[in-house]
Amino acid sequence: MKLLKQLCQIHAPSGNEKNMTDFLLNYIETHKVQWKVQPVIVNNEDFQDCILLVFGEPRAAVFAHMDSIGFTVRYGKQLVPIGGPATKTGYTLTGADSQGEITCTLKYDEEEGELSYDYHREIDRGTELVFACDFRETDETVQSCYIDNRLGVWAALRLAETLENGIIAFSCWEEHGGGSVAYLAKYIYEHYHVRQALIADITWVTEGVQPGKGVVISMRDSLIPRRSYVQKIINIAKESGVPYQLEVEGAGGSDAKELQKAAYPWDWCFVGAPEDNVHTPDEIVNKKDIDSMVKLYQVLMEKL
Amino acid sequence: MKLLKQLCQIHAPSGNEKNMTDFLLNYIETHKVQWKVQPVIVNNEDFQDCILLVFGEPRAAVFAHMDSIGFTVRYGKQLVPIGGPATKTGYTLTGADSQGEITCTLKYDEEEGELSYDYHREIDRGTELVFACDFRETDETVQSCYIDNRLGVWAALRLAETLENGIIAFSCWEEHGGGSVAYLAKYIYEHYHVRQALIADITWVTEGVQPGKGVVISMRDSLIPRRSYVQKIINIAKESGVPYQLEVEGAGGSDAKELQKAAYPWDWCFVGAPEDNVHTPDEIVNKKDIDSMVKLYQVLMEKL
Amino acid sequence: MKLLKQLCQIHAPSGNEKNMTDFLLNYIETHKVQWKVQPVIVNNEDFQDCILLVFGEPRAAVFAHMDSIGFTVRYGKQLVPIGGPATKTGYTLTGADSQGEITCTLKYDEEEGELSYDYHREIDRGTELVFACDFRETDETVQSCYIDNRLGVWAALRLAETLENGIIAFSCWEEHGGGSVAYLAKYIYEHYHVRQALIADITWVTEGVQPGKGVVISMRDSLIPRRSYVQKIINIAKESGVPYQLEVEGAGGSDAKELQKAAYPWDWCFVGAPEDNVHTPDEIVNKKDIDSMVKLYQVLMEKL
Numbered sequence: 001m002k003l004l005k006q007l008c009q010i011h012a013p014s015g016n017e018k019n020m021t022d023f024l025l026n027y028i029e030t031h032k033v034q035w036k037v038q039p040v041i042v043n044n045e046d047f048q049d050c051i052l053l054v055f056g057e058p059r060a061a062v063f064a065h066m067d068s069i070g071f072t073v074r075y076g077k078q079l080v081p082i083g084g085p086a087t088k089t090g091y092t093l094t095g096a097d098s099q100g101e102i103t104c105t106l107k108y109d110e111e112e113g114e115l116s117y118d119y120h121r122e123i124d125r126g127t128e129l130v131f132a133c134d135f136r137e138t139d140e141t142v143q144s145c146y147i148d149n150r151l152g153v154w155a156a157l158r159l160a161e162t163l164e165n166g167i168i169a170f171s172c173w174e175e176h177g178g179g180s181v182a183y184l185a186k187y188i189y190e191h192y193h194v195r196q197a198l199i200a201d202i203t204w205v206t207e208g209v210q211p212g213k214g215v216v217i218s219m220r221d222s223l224i225p226r227r228s229y230v231q232k233i234i235n236i237a238k239e240s241g242v243p244y245q246l247e248v249e250g251a252g253g254s255d256a257k258e259l260q261k262a263a264y265p266w267d268w269c270f271v272g273a274p275e276d277n278v279h280t281p282d283e284i285v286n287k288k289d290i291d292s293m294v295k296l297y298q299v300l301m302e303k304l
Numbered sequence: 305m306k307l308l309k310q311l312c313q314i315h316a317p318s319g320n321e322k323n324m325t326d327f328l329l330n331y332i333e334t335h336k337v338q339w340k341v342q343p344v345i346v347n348n349e350d351f352q353d354c355i356l357l358v359f360g361e362p363r364a365a366v367f368a369h370m371d372s373i374g375f376t377v378r379y380g381k382q383l384v385p386i387g388g389p390a391t392k393t394g395y396t397l398t399g400a401d402s403q404g405e406i407t408c409t410l411k412y413d414e415e416e417g418e419l420s421y422d423y424h425r426e427i428d429r430g431t432e433l434v435f436a437c438d439f440r441e442t443d444e445t446v447q448s449c450y451i452d453n454r455l456g457v458w459a460a461l462r463l464a465e466t467l468e469n470g471i472i473a474f475s476c477w478e479e480h481g482g483g484s485v486a487y488l489a490k491y492i493y494e495h496y497h498v499r500q501a502l503i504a505d506i507t508w509v510t511e512g513v514q515p516g517k518g519v520v521i522s523m524r525d526s527l528i529p530r531r532s533y534v535q536k537i538i539n540i541a542k543e544s545g546v547p548y549q550l551e552v553e554g555a556g557g558s559d560a561k562e563l564q565k566a567a568y569p570w571d572w573c574f575v576g577a578p579e580d581n582v583h584t585p586d587e588i589v590n591k592k593d594i595d596s597m598v599k600l601y602q603v604l605m606e607k608l
Numbered sequence: 609m610k611l612l613k614q615l616c617q618i619h620a621p622s623g624n625e626k627n628m629t630d631f632l633l634n635y636i637e638t639h640k641v642q643w644k645v646q647p648v649i650v651n652n653e654d655f656q657d658c659i660l661l662v663f664g665e666p667r668a669a670v671f672a673h674m675d676s677i678g679f680t681v682r683y684g685k686q687l688v689p690i691g692g693p694a695t696k697t698g699y700t701l702t703g704a705d706s707q708g709e710i711t712c713t714l715k716y717d718e719e720e721g722e723l724s725y726d727y728h729r730e731i732d733r734g735t736e737l738v739f740a741c742d743f744r745e746t747d748e749t750v751q752s753c754y755i756d757n758r759l760g761v762w763a764a765l766r767l768a769e770t771l772e773n774g775i776i777a778f779s780c781w782e783e784h785g786g787g788s789v790a791y792l793a794k795y796i797y798e799h800y801h802v803r804q805a806l807i808a809d810i811t812w813v814t815e816g817v818q819p820g821k822g823v824v825i826s827m828r829d830s831l832i833p834r835r836s837y838v839q840k841i842i843n844i845a846k847e848s849g850v851p852y853q854l855e856v857e858g859a860g861g862s863d864a865k866e867l868q869k870a871a872y873p874w875d876w877c878f879v880g881a882p883e884d885n886v887h888t889p890d891e892i893v894n895k896k897d898i899d900s901m902v903k904l905y906q907v908l909m910e911k912l
Binding site: 195206207208219220222223224225226227228230246248249250260261262263264265267 | 318319320322349350351352353376377378379380384385386429430432477480481482483484486487489490562565566567
């Protein structure tokens with residue numbers, strides 16, 4: 001899991017995904033010779049910090065968001081959240097401003113509902129802080145901040161090794177309202193007539209979804225995907241023998257929100273491992289679920 | 305009202321409109337020979353479960369959503385709402401899962417805010433349940449679940465009988481965040497340069513809108529349509545002699561949300577009968593308002 | 609500030625911007641001969657009530673919304689807000705209905721949360737009322753309703769005088785959910801391949817942003833623009849010597865919301881003067897900040 005650890009350590013909050021983009025472009029350049037099929041790599045100013053990998057003759061696309069939650073420094077020692085981070089006093093935050101590297105501590109005043117940092121000096125206005133990475137691995141689990149969604153990115157890179165036909169899209173801003181999937185979806189549909197999507201992201205352990213029981217296929221969250229497409233995914237999973245769990249939620253969302261609202265007829269389904277301690281520095285996921293996530297993506301991209 | 309009764313009985317919650325699509329395609333195929341003009345029928349995978357009927361040289365489009373509210377089975381006996389259904393303990397729900405047809409009872413625990421079903425066994429995860437249809441007709445009224453929006457669909461089919469120039473769009477997901485009007489609007493604008501819309505849907509009886517006083521022209525809801533277009537609609541209605549009422553609301557929405565946010569300059573106006581007992585199994589509408597709804601649509605599609 | 613006063617007096621609530629459109633088209637026609645470059649003027653039914661001015665070979669676009677907040681007459685003496693106006697009993701409102709010009713008084717019942725008007729007769733359903741304009745000018749400040757965003761429009765017109773390459777877009781519906789920037793952004797990107805935006809709008813005086821300290825460059829509000837673009841703007845401002853302040857907020861929004869969600873890869877940054885008494889009839893802004901707003905726009909449109 002050395003690659004996953006590297007990914008979890010990269011500073012790339014929503015809106016400033018550049019470090020992830022550079023890391024991935026370099027990784028892809030270095031490793032693609034070992035991949036079964038050489039993809040077309042799309043990354044230029046018309047795609048902001050996103051990356052598209054197009055393999056062979058695609059029929060489906062995988063979306064994995066690169067950005068993470070975090071905090072922006074406001075005035076004085078105030079913080080404003082990026083996305084929906086857990087806010088427990090004592091969490092270690094890192095970043096950098098004009099005076100150099102920063103390691104400071106999160107403070108949350110519950111009564112006032114105020115977020116701030118504890119540090120020996122004021123940090124530049126607008127500086128982004130993210131959770132400090134403490135990557136922990138056992139035989140059964142990996143634990144770190146930003147498993148959501150560096151694990152989705154990692155799984156997509158594993159998928160890339162053997163993918164023959166399909167698209168992998170690395171997206172931005174997922175944690176904070178979206179902003180890139182709309183144009184990625186437009187480009188993919190218009191250039192390849194692909195309208196089948198899989199969302200490679202991380203979901204929650206709940207009373208209905210348990211760690212170690214397999215990758216999660218989500219039948220719905222705050223939005224409802226087209227039933228016939230979800231059923232097709234479930235049927236493929238069933239036949240494959242890969243362990244999976246069905247999720248049904250009334251809340252939550254993903255890059256699929258932008259697909260659902262797009263002016264293109266995308267079908268989508270969320271397929272990803274479940275984690276506990278969501279949006280904390282201690283996100284934890286079972287290795288069996290990582291394994292079934294990669295396997296199910298391999299099967300789905302072949303059969304869809 | 306035999307057709308309306310049939311429509312109200314069809315299982316087609318948001319995201320699984322397929323049954324409505326099939327029923328409508330069959331109905332259209334069977335009845336179109338009696339229509340004044342033969343429409344082009346658009347329905348393929350690039351339109352998911354939507355249907356477009358294009359008559360002559362269109363200048364305006366009518367949007368009628370096919371989907372209904374309902375519930376999704378979560379874990380154990382829990383339910384998650386589809387759209388915003390009324391949630392009174394005792395409502396009868398129907399659906400089907402791997403073990404067969406289901407008729408069960410809704411339970412709502414107000415204190416905990418928890419929805420569940422009462423049934424002799426657990427129902428498959430992800431199963432959709434809808435209100436059981438008890439269709440009631442008197443000389444003055446029709447009453448049933450899903451008058452919203454099977455009556456809009458019914459009115460659009462009545463309009464189709466004599467329509468010479470215009471588009472009828474049967475859309476999906478309206479009750480649950482939308483997801484099809486964006487691409488329908490794109491297709492219609494790009495292929496026919498049409499950007500005038502009428503939303504054929506059902507609204508509420510309020511202190512300002514009474515049953516039997518005529519079809520409702522809504523001047524605004526949570527969104528505000530372009531004033532000059534609404535005024536044009538009102539002027540046509542005034543001249544027509546068809547009874548109508550003006551609505552002004554600060555809440556609520558329709559398929560028009562997607563038109564307003566579209567990357568195309570659509571004008572839109574909500575025109576539909578008012579109902580009482582909104583989003584319950586007992587939605588009730590006055591036949592006079594149904595009559596004026598159909599008549600006003602016939603006039604508007606001629607004059608716009 | 610005679611022009612600004614005229615702009616503040618124009619009745620143009622969201623959805624009914626026509627009066628502003630007519631005023632601006634007339635102003636542009638009259639004054640453009642004195643401008644350095646003659647723009648292409650785009651305004652037809654495919655742009656609803658919006659106006660685009662295209663100068664030379666554009667690389668960036670300025671968005672200034674024309675609409676204002678206000679109230680719609682509901683039933684009886686009830687009012688429904690347009691956008692988010694301040695609601696203090698005693699504010700003077702103006703408008704017109706079928707019986708003529710209206711000047712009435714706002715009433716707000718805090719306990720019931722009900723808005724109404726005080727007037728000798730009932731006003732036509734759907735009539736729009738706006739704040740009566742009391743324009744006040746001192747050596748240091750201007751004060752009026754609708755500084756937000758008639759000052760943004762005014763600054764854009766000042767910019768037009770010397771602009772050589774760039775686009776100015778006058779948009780609609782910004783105060784009430786948006787509805788025009790999506791198609792303006794599409795048109796601009798497709799016709800000119802421009803994807804750099806500046807939002808010419810008014811922001812708030814806060815503990816971090818003070819009147820008289822310069823135009824505000826917003827690093828984020830409820831949405832987060834791409835960091836590299838904001839940094840580019842800040843660098844140009846720094847080099848220019850024009851006074852500016854950096855803003856960091858967790859709430860609020862602008863026309864940029866539609867750019868962020870667009871199916872086009874727009875970069876955007878909010879650049880505008882700060883005001884106090886936001887969304888009241890007494891919005892006040894410092895003339896120094898107006899001055900630096902115009903100057904910074906001139907520099908940015910040259911350097912971007």
